[in-house]
Structures are given as C-alpha cells and as structure tokens.
Amino acid sequence: MIIHRFDHKNSILNTFMAEIRDKNIQKDGMRFRRNIERIGEVLGYELSKTLDYEDLVIETPFGPKESAKTSDSLVLCSVLRAGLPLHHGLLNYFDGAENAFISAYRHHPDGGDAFDVIVKYFAAPSLEGKTLILTDPMLATGKTLENVLKALRNHGTPKKIHIISVIGSNEGVDHVANVFPKETQLWIASIDEGLTSKGYIFPGLGDAGDLSYGEKL
Template identity: 60%
Template sequence: MQVNHLLEENSIAGKFVAELRDVNVQKDRMRFRRNIERLGEVLGYELSKQLSFSEKNITTPLGNSKIQLPESDVVICSILRAGLPLHNGLLNYFDDAENSFISAYRHHPNNDEHFEIVVEYLASPSLEGKTLILADPMLATGKSFVNVMKALKQMGTPKEIHLVAVIGAEEGIALLEKEFPKDSKLWIATIDKELNDHGYILPGLGDAGDLCYGGKMQH
C-alpha cells in the first residue's frame, strides 16, 4: 500500500489539524466539521493527481483550449457518521462522483474494552471497474476500513482503491497494509504512534463523531 502522509511536509493543512486537536477550539462543532471538510478538500486535491486523465478540447468565446481532465469514474464511500464532513470535502472537488454510505460502529459484547466493528447499513451504486474513495476521519485499529471493504465486495470490484483519513495510528495503517490490495493508496493528514487500551488514537483528538454531531447513547 502506498501511504501518502500530508504533514510530512509543512502546509496550511497543519492549521486545520491543530484546531481539530485543540480542546478549546474543538468545542465549536461547526468549526470542527468545517476543518474536517477542508482537510477532505486538501486530501482530495492531492489524490486527484494520481487519477487517470485525458486531453479535452474546450470551446471558449474566443477560440479553443486543450486541457487534461480527469476521466476516472469515482465513487465516494463514507463511513457514518463521522465520515460525513470528510465526504462533503471530497465531494466539493469530485462534484460529479457517485456516492455510497455505510455504517460501522464499535460493539462491546461483554461491556469491557474488547469490541467488534459492526456494519449494518449500506447504500451504494455498483463499484465494478470504478475508482473507490473510502473515507473515515479516524484510522485507529483499522478494523472499520477492513470490515467495510468486506461488506462492499457485494457491490463489485473497483479498478482502484483510495483510502482517506484525517488522523491515523501506525497500528491501524499496518493492518490496512496487510488486508488491502498492494496497489491501494492511503491519503492521510497526520499519523500518531499508538493507541490507548480502549483503541483510541494517542494523542488523537477524541471521538470525531461526538465532536461533529454531539454525544450518543452507548450500545
């Protein structure tokens, strides 16, 4: 798997990540969602450089202009619910993409630290031969991405797979490298080293879904 780590180089994206992490700034839910959306735009821009392009002739009021335009048939699939603002950011740039939505949540069957990733809801077009962009802000253990990809197999085999995340842990990335096809590509803003005993990224930023949309009842 090709790992594209955005903040290996300095960019304005670092400001958006800093605000997502900051316990004072992240209290503003609207700004938190917008920062994830903005990172979706930045990551989508970087991702776009590796899509297929072909030359098109554009008619202007004064003549003709040739330009390279993307020709990939894109489907953006977001993992509910934290994936929604990231989805919006990607859709701002891939505005003619098809859209897919899938649910995944942590289920604690024994009411302890052990959890399973449960996938229940899926609404998706065919993925056969298409460019799949799979988006989730937090890449912790990597199990959500893996289980979601298994659920998507019934929708066909994509031509290429791009995973998009805001913050990830090295452990989760290692699992993706093991479970996803070798030619898959990960686009991620920043990478943290470890997880805590509950499977949350350290230092991370907390629960992205709750910070976007408010708390939820536990299963």
C-alpha cells in the same frame, strides 16, 4: 499499500490539523466540521494528481482552448457518521462522483475495552471497474475499514482503491495495509504513535463523530 502522509511538511493543512486537535477549539462544532471538510479538500487535491485524464478542447468566448479532465469513474464511500464532513470536502472537488454510505459502530459485548465493529447499513452503486475512494477520518485499529472491505465485495471489484483519513495510528495503518490489496493508496494527514486501552488514537483528537454531531448514548 502506498502511503501518502502529510505531517512531515508544513502547509495550510497543519493549521486545520492543529485546530481539530485543540480541545478548546473543538468546542465549536461548526468549525470542527468545516476543518475536517477542508482537510478532505486538501487530500482530495493531492489524490487528484494520480487520477487518469483525457484531453479535450473547450470553447471559450474568444476561441478554442486545449484542456483536460479526469476520465476515472469515481465512487466516494464514507463511514457514517464521522465520515460525513470528510465526504463533503471530497465531494466539493469530485462533484461528478457517485456516492456510497456505510454504517459501522463499535460494539462492546461485555462492557469492557474489547470491541467488535458492526456494519449494518450499506448503500452503494456498482463498484465494478471504478475508482473507489473510501473515507474514514480516524484510522484507529483498522477493523472498521476491514469490515467495510468485506461488505463491498458484493458490489463489484474496483479498478483502484484510495483511502482518505485524517489521523491514523501506526497499528491501524499496518492492519489496513495487511488486509487491503497492495495497490491501495492511503492519503492521510497525520499518523500518531499509539492507541488508548479503549482503542482510540493517542494523542489523536477524541471521537470525531461526537465532536461533529454531538455525543451519542
């Protein structure tokens, strides 16, 4: 897997990342969602540099001008519910993309720290020959994306796969690299060192879904 991480260079992305991690600023759910959305825009812009383009000539009010546009058929697929703000950020830039959504949640069968990832809902167009952009803000253990990959197999084989994440753990990134095709590209704002006993990224930021949309039962 080809990994593009952005926590080693200073940019406006650092500001957005600092705010989503700050436990005081996190109390403003609207700002948290907007910052995730803006992170998606930044990562989407970086990803766009690797897409295929075709030349064209457009007519301005004063005459023709040579230009270019992406020729990739894009599908944005986000993991519900935490992936929605990130999805919106990418859709702001790739507004012509098709959209897919998949639900995945942690199931603790014995009430302890161990959990399985359950996928129950999936709506997507055909992925055959298209460029798939998977969005999951928190790449903790990597199990969610592994199960998402399994669910995608009945919808065709993408030409290319990109993964967009906000924060990952070393363990999660390694796991995803082992289960996804080697040509897959990961675009991630930051990689943290570890996981808590419950499988959350440390130091991370907490539960992105709860911070975006409120706590769940």
